[in-house]
Amino acid sequence: MITKGNFLLLETHEFRGWLQKQKITRAITKLQVHHTASPNYTTRKMKNGIAQQDVFACLEGMRNYHINTQKWSATGQNITIMEDGRIAISLDRDLNKTPAGIAGANTGALCVEIIGNFDRGGDTMTAAQRQAVAHVYACLADKLNIPINTAHIVYHAWYTAQGSRLPDYTPGRSSKTCPGTNFWGDGNTVAAANKGFIPAIKQELERLRKGAHNADKAKVYVNDEKIEDGFILEGRVYVPLRAVGEALGAKANWDNITKTATLTK
Numbered sequence: 030m031i032t033k034g035n036f037l038l039l040e041t042h043e044f045r046g047w048l049q050k051q052k053i054t055r056a057i058t059k060l061q062v063h064h065t066a067s068p069n070y071t072t073r074k075m076k077n078g079i080a081q082q083d084v085f086a087c088l089e090g091m092r093n094y095h096i097n098t099q100k101w102s103a104t105g106q107n108i109t110i111m112e113d114g115r116i117a118i119s120l121d122r123d124l125n126k127t128p129a130g131i132a133g134a135n136t137g138a139l140c141v142e143i144i145g146n147f148d149r150g151g152d153t154m155t156a157a158q159r160q161a162v163a164h165v166y167a168c169l170a171d172k173l174n175i176p177i178n179t180a181h182i183v184y185h186a187w188y189t190a191q192g193s194r195l196p197d198y199t200p201g202r203s204s205k206t207c208p209g210t211n212f213w214g215d216g217n218t219v220a221a222a223n224k225g226f227i228p229a230i231k232q233e234l235e236r237l238r239k240g241a242h243n244a245d246k247a248k249v250y251v252n253d254e255k256i257e258d259g260f261i262l263e264g265r266v267y268v269p270l271r272a273v274g275e276a277l278g279a280k281a282n283w284d285n286i287t288k289t290a291t292l293t294k
């Protein structure tokens with residue numbers, strides 16, 4: 030864990046513990062997915078999978094561009110994931126500050142930038158970065174109680190330049206191809222997200238929950254209908270209230286400030 034200039038740099042394994050200690054004071058319901066396009070693996074001067082450019086030079090370079098060229102007040106993104114799996118937190122755009130990620134659609138969102146150009150013909154994500162990306166989104170979804178689906182984990186490409194949500198990536202209408210036409214090896218459409226990226230986040234969260242509690246999984250049924258798996262901890266079965274609510278036709282709500290869960294019909 031190193032703080033230098035305007036960034037806090039964490040190893041992948043340090044992120045979850047750091048995140049758990051953060052006090053979130055704004056409502057966050059969406060996690061944006063971006064690639065930086067530039068900087069990318071070429072500008073990072075990758076040699077045998079190791080970037081030769083200093084990591085803080087890269088981060089400060091982005092910040093300078095955002096402030097001096099884009100005329101933003103601070104670094105656009107809240108979080109940056111490096112090609113080696115390290116995770117940088119923008120100190121001038123901490124988690125409680127609304128990001129400058131998708132023009133017109135930043136309220137209630139958190140902006141994560143993944144270093145690289147993942148358009149077709151661009152960079153191939155390293156295994157370390159891939160693991161860190163799944164890990165960061167799983168930890169954020171867990172901490173912020175954000176469902177892991179394409180309504181809440183959103184690609185920049187699903188928005189117009191004005192910030193209207195499109196049903197899918199639509200060349201000509203989407204503001205950008207971001208996070209890349211070959212993101213995750215699948216692309217930037219909703220179907221591509223549901224194919225590889227969304228399941229990878231779910232799998233990582235399942236791994237974390239199992240690891241954290243060393244818990245066994247429990248099958249859970251509501252009115253004979255199987256819902257999301259729960260886990261067994263100290264003789265009790267824990268299952269997301271949202272999953273139970275949905276199965277009963279009720280709505281689950283989570284207030285992250287007062288730490289209160291409600292189920293209403």
Ligand SMILES: [Zn+2]
Nearest residue numbers: 063064185207
């Ligand atoms: Zn983007």
